[in-house]
Structure formats: structure tokens, C-alpha cells
Amino acid sequence: MLWVKAFHIVFMVTWFAGLFYLPRLFVYHAMSDDATSIERFKVMERKLFWGIMTPGAVITILLGLWMLIQGWTRYSNVLWMHIKLVTVGLLVLYHIWCGKLALDFKYDRNSHSHVWYRWFNEVPVAFLVIIVAMTIVRPF
Numbered sequence: 001m002l003w004v005k006a007f008h009i010v011f012m013v014t015w016f017a018g019l020f021y022l023p024r025l026f027v028y029h030a031m032s033d034d035a036t037s038i039e040r041f042k043v044m045e046r047k048l049f050w051g052i053m054t055p056g057a058v059i060t061i062l063l064g065l066w067m068l069i070q071g072w073t074r075y076s077n078v079l080w081m082h083i084k085l086v087t088v089g090l091l092v093l094y095h096i097w098c099g100k101l102a103l104d105f106k107y108d109r110n111s112h113s114h115v116w117y118r119w120f121n122e123v124p125v126a127f128l129v130i131i132v133a134m135t136i137v138r139p140f
Contacts, residue, residue, distance in 0.1 A: 001070060008063035011056045016128060018053030019091075022098050023121035029105055030114040045102045057095055064088070079140035084131055091127045 022045060029041035068075060068085075075081040104110050112120075133139070 001067065004063055004066055008060060008067065011059040011063065015053060015056035015060050015095075016124060018048050018056060019095065019098070019124040020121070022048050022053065022102070023117055023124075026101060026105065026110075026112075026117040027114045027121065030110060030112065030117055042106050045105060049099055049102050053095065053098070057092070061088070061092075078138070080134040080138045083140065084134040087127055087130045087134070091124070091131075094123055094127065 025041055025045050025048065029038065029045070032038050032041060068081075101110075101112075
């Protein structure tokens with residue numbers, strides 16, 4: 001089970017690396033006005049979302065579910081686990097939103113400013129703090 005936990009953490013770090021970097025790419029993309037840069041950002045966003053973030057998310061969730069099922073009797077009645085799971089669910093929604101925004105850029109439909117993306121880029125930080133605190137500190 002320690003190998004499962006280790007790989008869960010590795011892929012969680014991979015997922016979060018993408019969640020931190022993709023919105024930063026959106027900031028730069030929203031600021032771009034030349035065709036070469038715009039096309040480059042489209043490629044980078046697609047590769048990051050489909051090649052790194054999404055596989056990282058799927059593997060993180062599958063390994064997490066494996067551990068959850070194995071320890072269900074320990075975790076089913078503790079509040080910290082429920083808070084963590086709700087936060088992970090919200091993180092999945094954020095991930096999907098990132099994918100929608102990437103599609104908006106792909107089809108030249110972006111409607112947000114670089115300032116909006118700078119704020120949007122901070123959201124995964126809050127999710128990370130909550131998830132790590134619930135997992136390590138287990139306050140409830």
C-alpha cells in the first residue's frame with residue numbers, strides 16, 4: 001500500500017504542476033497579440049492539459065480511490081476525509097473549467113483579461129492547502 005501512496009503523491013504533484021502552470025499560460029496567451037505566439041500557446045495549452053494534467057488527475061484519483069476502498073472502515077466516519085473528498089471534487093471541476101478555457105483559446109473565443117487569469121491562477125493554491133491540511137493534520 002505504501003507504493004500506491006507514493007505514486008498517488010507523485011501523480012498529485014504532476015497534476016498540480018499543470019494546474020499551476022496552465023492558468024499562467026492563459027495569462028500570457030491573453031496578453032499576446034501576434035499570431036506566432038498565439039499559435040504556440042495553443043499548442044502548449046493542449047499538450048499540458050491532455051499530456052500532463054489529465055493523466056495526472058486520472059491516475060491520482062484512481063490511486064486515491066484504491067486507498068480509500070482499502071481503508072473505508074477507517075475513513076468513512078471521519079470529517080477530514082469528507083472535506084478532502086469534497087475539495088478534490090471541486091478541484092476536478094476546476095480542472096474541467098481549465099479545459100473549457102483552453103478550448104475557448106483554441107477557437108479564439110477567450111473573453112477574459114490577463115488580470116482575470118492572474119486571479120484564476122490562485123484558486124488551486126487554496127485547494128492544495130485544504131487537501132494537504134486535511135491529509136496531514138487531520139483536524140477533524
